[in-house]
Amino acid sequence: MALTExxxxxxxxxxxxxxxxxxxxxxxxxxxxxTGPAVILLHGGIMGSSGxxxxxxxxxxxxANGFRVxxxxxxxxxxxxxxxxxxxxxxxxxxxxxxxxxxxxLCLEKFHIGGNSMGCINTVHYVTTHPERIxxxxxxxxxxxxxxxxxxxxxxxxxxxxxMAKYDYTVKAMKDMMESIIYRTEAIGPDxxxxxxxxxxxxxxxxxxxxxxxxxxxxxxxLAQALSTxxxxxxxxxxxxxxxxxxxxLLPVENGYMQEDVLPNVQFFYPGECGHQGQTDQPELFNxxxxxxxxxxxxxxxxxxxxxxxxxRAENPKLVAQA
Numbered sequence: 001m002a003l004t005e006x007x008x009x010x011x012x013x014x015x016x017x018x019x020x021x022x023x024x025x026x027x028x029x030x031x032x033x034x035t036g037p038a039v040i041l042l043h044g045g046i047m048g049s050s051g052x053x054x055x056x057x058x059x060x061x062x063x064a065n066g067f068r069v070x071x072x073x074x075x076x077x078x079x080x081x082x083x084x085x086x087x088x089x090x091x092x093x094x095x096x097x098x099x100x101x102x103x104x105x106l107c108l109e110k111f112h113i114g115g116n117s118m119g120c121i122n123t124v125h126y127v128t129t130h131p132e133r134i135x136x137x138x139x140x141x142x143x144x145x146x147x148x149x150x151x152x153x154x155x156x157x158x159x160x161x162x163x164m165a166k167y168d169y170t171v172k173a174m175k176d177m178m179e180s181i182i183y184r185t186e187a188i189g190p191d192x193x194x195x196x197x198x199x200x201x202x203x204x205x206x207x208x209x210x211x212x213x214x215x216x217x218x219x220x221x222x223l224a225q226a227l228s229t230x231x232x233x234x235x236x237x238x239x240x241x242x243x244x245x246x247x248x249x250l251l252p253v254e255n256g257y258m259q260e261d262v263l264p265n266v267q268f269f270y271p272g273e274c275g276h277q278g279q280t281d282q283p284e285l286f287n288x289x290x291x292x293x294x295x296x297x298x299x300x301x302x303x304x305x306x307x308x309x310x311x312x313r314a315e316n317p318k319l320v321a322q323a
Contacts (some may be wrong), residue, residue: 002191006079007198008052009191013060014071021101025086028079029072030055032063037135038111039069039294040103044075044142044277045118046181047164047207048174048196050078054116057187057283065291067112072102073095074122076203076210087206091213092227095122095127103133114292116140116277117250126239128233136239136297138290140278141248145229147262148255158249169204171197183247183275184282226255234261239292240266241249241319243286243307245274259313267299267319293319 003011006028014030021027032053039062051059051071059069072081075088075097086095091236099122103111112135115123116235120142121123127134128145143153158180167173171190174197178188200207217223242263244256253270260268270288271282279286292299299307301321 003195004202007057008079011052011056011060012164014052014056017089019105021098021180021287022104023101024096025081025084026102027081027098027102027105029070029071030059031166032059032069033067033069035065036066036068037294038106038108039067040099040108040111040113041069041071042074042113042115042119042122042275043071044116045077046077046160047167047203048077048200050195050199052078052278053192053196053199054119055279058279059253059289061283061287062294064186065295067294070102070106070108072098073116074098074119075292077204078203080203080206082202082206084205085207088214089209090216091169091217092122092125092225093217094210096125100130100303109133110135112136113291114138114140115142116216116279117142121145124229124233125169125239126237127236131236131238132237134186136238136294138240138293140286141244141256141276143251143255144195144233144259144263145227146224147229147234152258154251154252154254157247161252167200169197169201172270174200177306179248181250181276182280183245183273183318184280186250187280204226218258234265239297239319241299242271242272243269243271243278243289245276245278246270246272246293246308247281247282250274250276260310265316268310268312268314269299269304270310271306271308 043049055071120139276282
């Protein structure tokens with residue numbers, strides 16, 4: 001791998017593209033595959049994140065197996081538009097608007113969606129707000145809004161807040177942060193670190209605006225109401241799965257157990273040797289699970305067992321193939 005003139009990793013099977021949104025913003029995205037159902041994959045929210053960084057292993061695989069995959073750089077990340085007017089000043093609300101504008105710009109009427117970490121919560125809010133556009137969703141290790149009391153959330157051994165506070169925008173600092181949360185450290189190459197570091201510098205002011213917006217979300221009751229998922233997301237019957245790594249040091253797997261308890265229609269899996277960014281830690285497993293789910297509507301018996309299908313409650317036969 002190497003960085004292109006745009007400053008992204010050159011990944012075989014992934015193409016860098018741009019599109020102008022209805023509001024005038026320039027949106028950058030990576031894409032794989034030319035035909036088939038559409039899939040939008042949403043990256044996480046650690047500084048330096050992007051569509052390339054989050055989905056460089058999965059997108060080409062899905063693209064080679066019959067899907068059109070779109071991995072946008074969400075506002076505040078990657079090569080997203082940094083002009084002040086397009087900064088995500090409403091935090092998650094801004095991201096939900098962006099996802100909808102992005103899908104409109106690409107003429108995607110209905111699509112599958114998936115996300116990791118921040119991409120997980122953005123997926124949850126988008127599916128809740130626009131269920132009419134979603135074919136199915138697959139989420140990885142993130143929060144699910146106010147369905148769970150924030151005071152009950154379990155913090156991990158690694159504090160992302162502390163790490164981001166002391167981050168000094170150097171490759172070394174990026175390396176330290178990535179190695180702390182990625183289980184499979186061999187996936188952290190010098191090109192990835194350079195790309196993420198450059199992106200974090202480019203998006204510094206936009207990311208600060210996003211974090212301010214998140215604070216407003218919790219302090220302003222009107223904004224908080226717009227992001228409520230209670231008695232909304234948990235009532236949806238759109239097919240959905242969640243893969244939650246057993247070795248997550250940011251949001252420990254116990255948070256996944258609490259989520260499973262309030263999401264009766266979502267099938268949970270708990271893969272081992274897997275941290276917060278499962279699609280990077282266990283790419284072959286996650287690629288296969290996503291492919292089967294998006295293609296067939298359910299995960300095969302073999303893949304479900306490998307992925308640690310939940311034994312905490314009865315399996316959903318609509319989402320997991322039975323023996």
